[in-house]
Structures are given as C-alpha cells and as structure tokens.
Amino acid sequence: MKMDRPHVNMNPVTGSDIALDNLCYSADGKDILKSISWQSDAARVGVVGRNGSGKSTLARILAGLIEASSGSALINGHDLAKDRKVALTEVGILFQNPDHQIIFPTVQEEISFGLRQLGQSRNEAEQTTQATLAYFGKSHWAEVSVSVLSQGQKHLVCLMAVCAMKPRMIILDEPFSGIDIPTKMQLKRYLSHYEGGLLHIAHDPDDLSGYDQIIWLEKGSVVQTGKACDVLPDYISEMNALGGSDDISDLAR
Numbered sequence: 080m081k082m083d084r085p086h087v088n089m090n091p092v093t094g095s096d097i098a099l100d101n102l103c104y105s106a107d108g109k110d111i112l113k114s115i116s117w118q119s120d121a122a123r124v125g126v127v128g129r130n131g132s133g134k135s136t137l138a139r140i141l142a143g144l145i146e147a148s149s150g151s152a153l154i155n156g157h158d159l160a161k162d163r164k165v166a167l168t169e170v171g172i173l174f175q176n177p178d179h180q181i182i183f184p185t186v187q188e189e190i191s192f193g194l195r196q197l198g199q200s201r202n203e204a205e206q207t208t209q210a211t212l213a214y215f216g217k218s219h220w221a222e223v224s225v226s227v228l229s230q231g232q233k234h235l236v237c238l239m240a241v242c243a244m245k246p247r248m249i250i251l252d253e254p255f256s257g258i259d260i261p262t263k264m265q266l267k268r269y270l271s272h273y274e275g276g277l278l279h280i281a282h283d284p285d286d287l288s289g290y291d292q293i294i295w296l297e298k299g300s301v302v303q304t305g306k307a308c309d310v311l312p313d314y315i316s317e318m319n320a321l322g323g324s325d326d327i328s329d330l331a332r
C-alpha cells in the first residue's frame with residue numbers, strides 16, 4: 080500500500096486564532112475560570128498551572144464540549160459549543176485519560192468513527208484508517224481489541240484517531256502522563272510534525288520548551304502569558320518555591 084504521510088511537516092505549521100474575552104466558567108457554585116481574556120494565533124501553545132487551576136476546563140471550553148458561563152471563547156471565529164459540525168474540523172482533543180475517550184472495541188473502529196463523523200464513506204474511512212496506522216507504524220493494530228492495550232498504547236490510539244481527522248488544532252491534555260520514555264519521545268516527534276496548531280497542557284515545562292506561546296493559569300485566572308522562554312523560567316521558579324514548603328492545602332481548595 081502506498082505510504083500516505085499526511086502529517087509530515089512539509090509545510091510550515093499554522094496555528095488557530097484563539098480569542099478569549101472575559102471568559103468565565105462556574106459549576107456547583109464554584110468559579111473555576113475567572114474573566115480570562117487572551118488572544119493567540121501561535122502554532123504551538125502551552126498551558127501550565129497547578130492542579131485544579133482550570134487547565135482542563137479551559138481545554139473543554141475551547142473544544143466546545145462545555146459552554147462558557149459568560150464571556151466568549153472563539154476558535155477561528157467560531158464558538159465550537161454552538162457549532163458541533165464546525166468543531167469536528169477545527170479541534171481534536173486528546174484527554175488526560177484515554178479510557179474517557181475510547182468507545183469502540185477495536186483500534187480500527189475507534190479511528191474510523193471520527194472519520195465517519197466527518198462524512199467519509201465506510202470505504203474512505205477504512206482507507207484513511209489504514210493509512211494512518213501505516214504512518215504510525217501500527218498497521219498490525221487494526222483488529223486489535225483496545226481492551227488489551229496498555230495505557231500508553233491507548234494514548235497512541237487516541238492520538239492516531241485525532242490525527243486521522245486532521246483538525247486545524249489538536250488540544251492535548253497531559254498526553255504524556257503514564258507513558259514510558261521511548262513512547263513519549265515518539266509521540267512528541269509525531270506531534271512536532273503536525274501541520275495544524277497544538278494547544279498542549281503539561282506539568283513538565285520541558286515538554287513545552289520552544290513553544291510560541293504559554294498561558295499560565297492559577298485558581299482560574301491568568302498569571303502570565305508570553306513566549307516559552309519568558310514564561311517558563313518564572314513558572315519553574317514559582318513552582319520550586321512552592322515545592323520547598325510542606326503545605327499542599329491548595330490542592331483541596
């Protein structure tokens with residue numbers, strides 16, 4: 080079979096326009112995101128912040144999975160919570176836990192599902208799935224039952240499913256948690272070749288070094304935004320300072 084390499088970075092990567100305007104999100108009487116305003120058209124965006132700072136909530140709003148309580152979050156001018164059809168081509172999201180993402184019994188079915196949602200015929204979806212598996216060197220996984228895969232392997236299935244759909248931006252919510260070093264290196268390499276934008280939530284600042292734009296959240300508010308080389312050193316020194324104390328009560332905020 081001809082090796083289709085749709086995701087190899089022959090062209091410059093392009094980011095999506097992200098526009099947050101006084102974005103607020105509350106649930107159960109708790110203000111989780113507090114009046115966030117921020118704009119970016121960077122190709123590689125990182126999101127940092129302590130546990131519970133609101134990173135995943137922001138990711139879900141950007142992907143259109145939950146609606147803002149007030150204010151707005153637009154991707155390339157679209158409110159994806161209101162337009163689920165456009166959302167399919169604009170954004171793909173990789174959840175922290177692949178078990179929250181995978182719904183089909185086999186790898187092939189899981190990858191094909193998103194493609195069918197995009198309007199591909201059964202035949203087209205099968206071909207795109209095969210090409211995607213071949214690109215990732217995992218053709219032999221097609222008929223494999225997802226239930227026998229490890230967490231890291233399931234992460235890869237989710238990544239392949241998202242990449243196959245070629246969204247303009249992929250949102251990654253701590254995609255490397257629980258993944259061994261070689262697999263992480265491979266995933267990073269695949270992702271670095273992705274021609275669309277990446278919005279990557281990470282706890283390890285090393286995963287975001289060289290990124291065009293970082294947004295640092297704490298307690299639902301923006302602490303700092305800017306290039307990785309400007310924001311990450313401040314973030315690291317703040318985290319180290321906090322880590323030097325024994326108080327983890329912030330986790331139970």
Ligand SMILES: Nc1ncnc2c1ncn2[C@@H]1O[C@H](COP(=O)(O)OP(=O)(O)OP(=O)(O)O)[C@@H](O)[C@H]1O
Binds near residue numbers: 107129130131132136
């Ligand atoms: N639907 C909800 N109802 C109540 N509280 C919620 C809801 N969704 C999120 N939260 C709370 O909002 C806060 C932010 O959660 P979120 O998952 O966005 O944080 P995070 O920065 O991604 O954290 P982590 O780094 O631990 O993954 C947490 O305290 C969480 O418990």
